[in-house]
Amino acid sequence: MNSLITLPLLIPFFTAIILIFFAKNIPVQRWIATIGSVLTIIAAISLATTVYTNGIQTMNLSNWEAPFGITLVSDMLSALLVVTTSLIAFVCLLYSFKSIGKEREKYYYYPVFFFLILGVNGAFTTGDIFNMFVFFEVMLMASYVLLVLGGMKIQLRETIKYLLVNVISSALFVIAVGYLYSIVGTLNMAHISVRLHELGQSGIVTVIAVLFLIVFGIKGAIFPLYFWLPGSYYAPPAPVMALFGALLTKVGVYSITRTYTLFFTQDVGYTHELLEILSIITIVIGVIGAIAYSDVKKIIIYNIIVAVGVILFGVATLTTEALTGSIFYLIHDMIIKAALFLLIGIMIKIAGSSNLKDMGGLIHRYPGLAWTYFIAALTLGGIPPLSGFMGKVLIVRSGFEAGNYWGAGIVLLSSLFVLFSVMKIFINGFWGEAREYSQKEKQPVKWLLTAPVILTICAVLYGLGTEAIYPIISTAAETLSNPEIYIKAVLKE
Amino acid sequence: MEILMAFLIGIIFMSATYLMLSKSLLRIIVGTGLLSHGVHLLLLTMGGLKTGAAPLLGQHAEAYTDPLPQALILTAIVISFGITALFLVVAYRSYQELGTDNMELMRGKEGNE
Numbered sequence: 001m002n003s004l005i006t007l008p009l010l011i012p013f014f015t016a017i018i019l020i021f022f023a024k025n026i027p028v029q030r031w032i033a034t035i036g037s038v039l040t041i042i043a044a045i046s047l048a049t050t051v052y053t054n055g056i057q058t059m060n061l062s063n064w065e066a067p068f069g070i071t072l073v074s075d076m077l078s079a080l081l082v083v084t085t086s087l088i089a090f091v092c093l094l095y096s097f098k099s100i101g102k103e104r105e106k107y108y109y110y111p112v113f114f115f116l117i118l119g120v121n122g123a124f125t126t127g128d129i130f131n132m133f134v135f136f137e138v139m140l141m142a143s144y145v146l147l148v149l150g151g152m153k154i155q156l157r158e159t160i161k162y163l164l165v166n167v168i169s170s171a172l173f174v175i176a177v178g179y180l181y182s183i184v185g186t187l188n189m190a191h192i193s194v195r196l197h198e199l200g201q202s203g204i205v206t207v208i209a210v211l212f213l214i215v216f217g218i219k220g221a222i223f224p225l226y227f228w229l230p231g232s233y234y235a236p237p238a239p240v241m242a243l244f245g246a247l248l249t250k251v252g253v254y255s256i257t258r259t260y261t262l263f264f265t266q267d268v269g270y271t272h273e274l275l276e277i278l279s280i281i282t283i284v285i286g287v288i289g290a291i292a293y294s295d296v297k298k299i300i301i302y303n304i305i306v307a308v309g310v311i312l313f314g315v316a317t318l319t320t321e322a323l324t325g326s327i328f329y330l331i332h333d334m335i336i337k338a339a340l341f342l343l344i345g346i347m348i349k350i351a352g353s354s355n356l357k358d359m360g361g362l363i364h365r366y367p368g369l370a371w372t373y374f375i376a377a378l379t380l381g382g383i384p385p386l387s388g389f390m391g392k393v394l395i396v397r398s399g400f401e402a403g404n405y406w407g408a409g410i411v412l413l414s415s416l417f418v419l420f421s422v423m424k425i426f427i428n429g430f431w432g433e434a435r436e437y438s439q440k441e442k443q444p445v446k447w448l449l450t451a452p453v454i455l456t457i458c459a460v461l462y463g464l465g466t467e468a469i470y471p472i473i474s475t476a477a478e479t480l481s482n483p484e485i486y487i488k489a490v491l492k493e
Numbered sequence: 494m495e496i497l498m499a500f501l502i503g504i505i506f507m508s509a510t511y512l513m514l515s516k517s518l519l520r521i522i523v524g525t526g527l528l529s530h531g532v533h534l535l536l537l538t539m540g541g542l543k544t545g546a547a548p549l550l551g552q553h554a555e556a557y558t559d560p561l562p563q564a565l566i567l568t569a570i571v572i573s574f575g576i577t578a579l580f581l582v583v584a585y586r587s588y589q590e591l592g593t594d595n596m597e598l599m600r601g602k603e604g605n606e
Contacts (some may be wrong), residue, residue, distance in 0.1 A: 074565075130565055137572045141579070148583055156587035157599045160518065163580055168513070168526045174532045174569055182539035187561070193592075231601055 220252025238345020325394025
């Protein structure tokens with residue numbers, strides 16, 4: 001019995017409820033939001049240290065014994081993701097204070113923000129497949145509101161598409177859970193794993209595995225199902241875009257990782273092969289998009305797709321080393337994508353346009369912005385010793401060891417193109433002649449810049465401290481590659 | 494009985510897909526509502542259709558009905574109700590703002606250069 005595990009869920013939940021009562025009082029809202037978000041970080045970090053020292057933490061809600069009730073499970077992977085989520089939430093909150101605008105602040109921006117964090121943390125923590133669906137819905141509901149809040153034409157239009165895509169994928173999720181339930185007769189994820197292994201390989205399990213891949217693939221934007229992402233993520237303002245880009249797709253990726261390491265390991269030859277092929281195509285498509293566009297938002301959005309592909313390639317390889325690499329890369333990518341989205345948000349605010357043709361010469365008046373962006377870009381490209389390097393090394397090496405030369409080669413090549421695409425922004429946006437925006441007054445960007453600077457520092461430290469972080473990450477990967485550890489912790493056998 | 498339910502669910506899914514493929518926004522929303530009904534029926538069928546037993550089990554009960562699918566359906570109904578409500582509001586608001594409910598006219602070209 002451990003109630004620490006619920007704190008990263010309860011704190012955002014109660015913060016959101018309290019915030020609703022102070023909707024019209026902006027300064028009070030900001031204070032409550034800051035306190036709530038700092039408390040979430042503290043709770044998440046103490047949870048992660050507990051998990052690291054004492055092993056997997058579980059909690060049976062309402063004292064129903066493990067396979068019958070809803071169980072919350074925090075293994076190293078989910079604890080790390082909860083920490084990262086809380087950190088990104090805090091930083092995006094700081095950024096929102098100066099950029100989101102009074103109107104949005106008055107109309108429940110902060111409460112919805114915290115409901116989103118609740119949903120994301122919940123999806124990472126839950127140990128019950130149907131409860132995961134519920135947390136997905138909490139998260140999606142909040143994301144619909146964040147996407148449409150402000151009511152601009154583009155937001156309304158894109159929200160409709162986003163809503164429709166997610167309603168369909170939620171329906172598929174329930175269908176998949178229904179099929180799974182009819183076979184194994186349980187919803188507890190550890191128990192499902194046990195029952196599926198007793199059942200052995202059968203065709204219907206493979207069908208369900210692919211159905212789950214479709215469901216989570218829609219959320220996580222893998223190859224044939226990514227089509228909605230570039231349009232929808234283009235619409236909202238920068239802090240919301242950062243939250244979406246850093247958290248929402250990663251929840252999909254986490255779910256694929258969890259289900260494909262815990263449940264569907266009987267017919268690896270089919271399911272993981274499929275995942276591998278799709279992840280490689282995802283990388284290629286993402287790279288093509290990132291290079292093709294000259295709009296800064298689109299470039300970074302397509303980079304999300306590349307990262308999803310890289311992480312899932314590691315998951316598909318399914319060795320402990322590859323999984324370690326994937327987790328390394330997952331956390332790195334969450335941090336650095338949030339930083340990049342916030343940075344281009346500042347660029348767009350200065351230039352008044354998101355097209356690279358309207359920028360140029362930003363380095364003369366905003367050197368701090370330029371150099372932060374430069375470091376963040378190098379980090380994304382995976383230049384050693386920055387973060388992103390270690391993850392990619394592990395993924396690529398285990399890819400080669402598994403004999404998958406094509407896939408590993410494409411992952412390797414993709415980092416060059418990723419670097420090219422973000423450097424394109426640096427060269428065209430920061431160097432060269434200043435455009436029309438230079439007639440305008442200098443924008444105050446100090447406060448806005450603190451947010452991405454914090455994240456970039458975290459990313460750099462994450463890269464430099466690889467030696468210290470490695471044991472934590474490999475603990476997480478250990479749990480993924482040996483489902484017995486997870487099962488034992490939950491079912492207490 | 495299960496066979497009959499399977500056909501029923503299939504027909505509901507078919508109609509839902511047909512509606513969601515149309516251009517009018519309102520038809521699409523009706524389609525999503527129908528889809529969620531189909532999903533709930535599917536959950537019910539997946540739990541096994543039985544009559545004449547209480548849903549609660551003692552250790553040695555001879556017959557019982559599985560209560561879990563009903564709990565799941567209840568949760569799913571509440572969620573799909575909330576989402577349909579939001580969807581309708583967003584659709585109405587965007588009809589006011591964009592002046593159309595035709596999905597063909599709602600394509601976006603921003604940033605595609």
